[in-house]
Amino acid sequence: MTAMSDHKHPTLAPLQTTTVQYKPEDEVDFVVVGSGAAGGVVAKELSTAGFKVVVLEQGPWRSEKDFVHDEIAIFQQGALTNDFSKSPNTFRKTEKEKAKNQPCLAYGRGVGGTSIHFSANFWRFREIDFKEASVKGTLAGTGFADWPITYQDLEPYYTKVDWEVGVAGAPGPFDPPRSRPYPMPPHPPKSTGILLERGAKKLGWTAFPAPMAIASKQYDGRSQCVQCGFCLGFGCEVRAKSSSLVTVIPKAVATGKCEIRTNSYARKVETDARGRVTGVKYFDAGKKEIFQRAKAVVVCANGAETPRLLLNSKSNLFPNGLANSSGVVGKYLMFNGGGFANAQFEHEVNGFKGIVATRIVWDLYELDPKLGLVGGGGFDYRFDITPMGFGFGGLHPDAPKWGSAYKRELERQYNRTLIAYGHTTSLPVATNSISLDPELKDAWGVPAIRMTYQDHPQDLKLYKYFSDRAKDLVDASGAVRSWQPPVDSAQFSVHLLGTCRMGNDPKTSVVDKNNRAHDVKNLFVVDGSSLVTSGRGQPTMTIQALAFRAADQIIGFAKRREI
Amino acid sequence: MSNLSRRNFVAALGTGAAAVWLTAETRDLLAAGARAAAAAKAKAPYKVLTADQAADLDAATSRIVPSDSTPGAREANVVRFIDESLAGFAKEQKDDVNKLVAELRRLAAEKHKGAKSFAALTVAEQDAVIATMEKTKGSHFGDLRGMTISGMFADPKYGGNANKSGWKVLGFDDHFSWSAPFGWYDRNV
Numbered sequence: 168m169t170a171m172s173d174h175k176h177p178t179l180a181p182l183q184t185t186t187v188q189y190k191p192e193d194e195v196d197f198v199v200v201g202s203g204a205a206g207g208v209v210a211k212e213l214s215t216a217g218f219k220v221v222v223l224e225q226g227p228w229r230s231e232k233d234f235v236h237d238e239i240a241i242f243q244q245g246a247l248t249n250d251f252s253k254s255p256n257t258f259r260k261t262e263k264e265k266a267k268n269q270p271c272l273a274y275g276r277g278v279g280g281t282s283i284h285f286s287a288n289f290w291r292f293r294e295i296d297f298k299e300a301s302v303k304g305t306l307a308g309t310g311f312a313d314w315p316i317t318y319q320d321l322e323p324y325y326t327k328v329d330w331e332v333g334v335a336g337a338p339g340p341f342d343p344p345r346s347r348p349y350p351m352p353p354h355p356p357k358s359t360g361i362l363l364e365r366g367a368k369k370l371g372w373t374a375f376p377a378p379m380a381i382a383s384k385q386y387d388g389r390s391q392c393v394q395c396g397f398c399l400g401f402g403c404e405v406r407a408k409s410s411s412l413v414t415v416i417p418k419a420v421a422t423g424k425c426e427i428r429t430n431s432y433a434r435k436v437e438t439d440a441r442g443r444v445t446g447v448k449y450f451d452a453g454k455k456e457i458f459q460r461a462k463a464v465v466v467c468a469n470g471a472e473t474p475r476l477l478l479n480s481k482s483n484l485f486p487n488g489l490a491n492s493s494g495v496v497g498k499y500l501m502f503n504g505g506g507f508a509n510a511q512f513e514h515e516v517n518g519f520k521g522i523v524a525t526r527i528v529w530d531l532y533e534l535d536p537k538l539g540l541v542g543g544g545g546f547d548y549r550f551d552i553t554p555m556g557f558g559f560g561g562l563h564p565d566a567p568k569w570g571s572a573y574k575r576e577l578e579r580q581y582n583r584t585l586i587a588y589g590h591t592t593s594l595p596v597a598t599n600s601i602s603l604d605p606e607l608k609d610a611w612g613v614p615a616i617r618m619t620y621q622d623h624p625q626d627l628k629l630y631k632y633f634s635d636r637a638k639d640l641v642d643a644s645g646a647v648r649s650w651q652p653p654v655d656s657a658q659f660s661v662h663l664l665g666t667c668r669m670g671n672d673p674k675t676s677v678v679d680k681n682n683r684a685h686d687v688k689n690l691f692v693v694d695g696s697s698l699v700t701s702g703r704g705q706p707t708m709t710i711q712a713l714a715f716r717a718a719d720q721i722i723g724f725a726k727r728r729e730i
Numbered sequence: 731m732s733n734l735s736r737r738n739f740v741a742a743l744g745t746g747a748a749a750v751w752l753t754a755e756t757r758d759l760l761a762a763g764a765r766a767a768a769a770a771k772a773k774a775p776y777k778v779l780t781a782d783q784a785a786d787l788d789a790a791t792s793r794i795v796p797s798d799s800t801p802g803a804r805e806a807n808v809v810r811f812i813d814e815s816l817a818g819f820a821k822e823q824k825d826d827v828n829k830l831v832a833e834l835r836r837l838a839a840e841k842h843k844g845a846k847s848f849a850a851l852t853v854a855e856q857d858a859v860i861a862t863m864e865k866t867k868g869s870h871f872g873d874l875r876g877m878t879i880s881g882m883f884a885d886p887k888y889g890g891n892a893n894k895s896g897w898k899v900l901g902f903d904d905h906f907s908w909s910a911p912f913g914w915y916d917r918n919v
Contacts, residue, residue: 236904237885358913393907514914519902521912554902558879569794569860569875574899578800581900
């Protein structure tokens with residue numbers, strides 16, 4: 168009776184899930200906290216270089232057989248993500264308010280982290296993203312700043328992600344320079360992609376293939392994508408999506424040097440009297456506290472859990488939290504904002520089939536200064552609404568909500584609907600933050616995340632501008648009917664960025680340009696929290712490039728005994 | 731839930747009217763689905779709902795998604811989905827369902843003097859009751875609609891969406907693989 172029972176999976180040899188095991192009392196070279204997009208890369212690089220690595224992952228180790236096309240399990244039960252009943256959080260818009268218990272973030276909980284269920288849009292940032300504040304001017308009252316590294320510093324590592332993780336695509340007119348072509352050709356265009364091409368052409372813009380971390384042909388022992396249509400929110404059943412679970416983690420395990428310790432929830436990074444990190448205290452599956460000794464620690468727990476762990480690691484030497492002499496840990500939280508337009512077409516689009524996006528438009532990546540807006544954005548068309556979600560809210564806001572008229576609309580529109588996404592810059596603002604809730608604790612008794620977030624007025628103007636242009640696009644594509652969802656300040660995010668920002672100045676940043684904590688020589692932080700600016704959405708490619716680069720630097724430091 | 735943007739989508743599904751079925755363990759769901767399939771076939775008695783409650787919910791969910799030229803909530807076994815869920819992962823929503831049925835009966839009695847149940851009304855009267863609920867703040871319309879949509883379109887293993895009838899209404903098929911052309915526009919380039 169299950170939906171999948173009549174489908175045959177291709178035969179995939181199971182991936183190895185037993186690893187070398189270290190004893191907590193043995194001092195390993197590195198503890199890596201988190202096994203997601205960043206942690207997986209760091210673990211693979213460090214263990215390949217011969218170091219002893221323990222990866223602490225709070226969730227379980229799943230495989231393809233655990234992944235199902237089930238909306239209730241995924242979106243309502245959070246089968247792959249953080250469990251709000253055990254790990255609650257609070258939210259407020261401004262520091263003046265008392266935060267309320269309200270789910271405000273989601274991330275992957277398990278080996279592979281969020282890379283298990285992401286859409287796999289793998290845009291590189293462009294040169295401007297690293298120096299936009301000095302080129303275009305910063306904005307008073309924000310932390311809009313240049314990065315301490317340039318696109319050229321990161322380019323070799325973007326290429327490493329392309330080849331070692333696996334990205335499919337073809338360069339477009341606005342691509343930043345690349346040292347090597349894509350390893351895989353782009354996926355075939357869907358009707359959403361063809362319609363975007365049509366609309367873009369009418370507006371004088373150019374649509375080009377979307378770079379996706381999904382195998383478009385057999386790659387590195389993994390299957391070619393079968394275009395099942397269940398990317399966003401779901402795990403890939405055929406090992407085509409280039410998640411850490413199936414790319415870098417197996418390589419880390421194969422070194423025989425890397426232990427993946429699952430169901431291990433990091434509680435505190437411990438330090439000694441000299442202010443050096445000595446290891447990580449964590450809870451095992453039975454909630455027993457265990458201390459794993461290490462020569463150095465790399466925190467890759469995501470832009471919300473990483474600052475939380477540092478803030479929960481305070482001590483006499485670090486009274487405001489570990490590596491927080493700047494007071495910046497947890498601050499400058501960025502989501503990825505955007506402006507949207509929904510559209511219905513005359514013929515079948517069938518957006519439910521295939522990968523999320525096949526074409527993108529970057530003509531508005533940088534905007535005419537006369538508009539007075541900060542940043543820019545890029546577009547794609549998608550239909551990422553699963554059947555239940557469409558029943559709840561996929562129709563025009565004025566459409567009937569029940570009865571035969573409602574049903575006729577569902578029948579007519581499900582296959583004819585798409586959403587134009589304008590992914591944009593979001594500004595770093597000091598008052599947007601992850602902090603510790605003064606009252607609420609999780610099921611382990613650890614202070615919970617308190618999120619404070621309100622989109623900057625300038626961002627809301629930018630989102631509106633992109634929503635308007637998204638509407639122009641779908642209308643130019645020939646939409647029968649189109650509408651714009653209201654632009655509101657966000658209260659929920661799956662992109663968690665900027666909370667341990669990178670910089671040259673220890674007074675205004677948490678990590679240096681090599682992802683080493685300014686305050687602690689043997690502590691490194693690399694994940695979405697490192698980002699200084701938001702790019703134009705799609706942060707994972709840059710997070711993984713940073714992770715490859717940081718690992719390279721860490722290996723150099725370790726070999727030269729500079730840790 | 732007018733904004734279906736990526737950053738709001740998960741939140742909207744998790745916290746909106748759809749949150750009727752929020753507290754389950756996945757393994758319970760799987761077991762519930764298998765039981766539901768068997769129970770529907772055997773016309774077994776309901777586990778949680780009384781026969782009267784089931785009759786009113788059958789009538790009400792059938793107004794949300796009627797059976798007409800294509801299958802509706804009735805053919806999708808939406809009431810069986812509700813019963814199985816209440817017996818398993820959605821125990822905490824029992825009170826909401828009791829209140830919903832009570833509201834349906836109260837409004838039925840107002841609409842048609844002496845009516846003892848919602849199911850006893852004519853279809854036109856039932857539609858008038860639902861229309862009133864939709865317009866009334868604090869009514870259980872959202873729960874009724876949420877349950878119906880969940881039972882219509884969730885994976886059939888939960889006991890609703892029988893024979894994928896809900897998915898057929900949409901034109902969705904949970905096929906394991908697709909290949910180009912996917913739609914009219916990439917077929918007619």
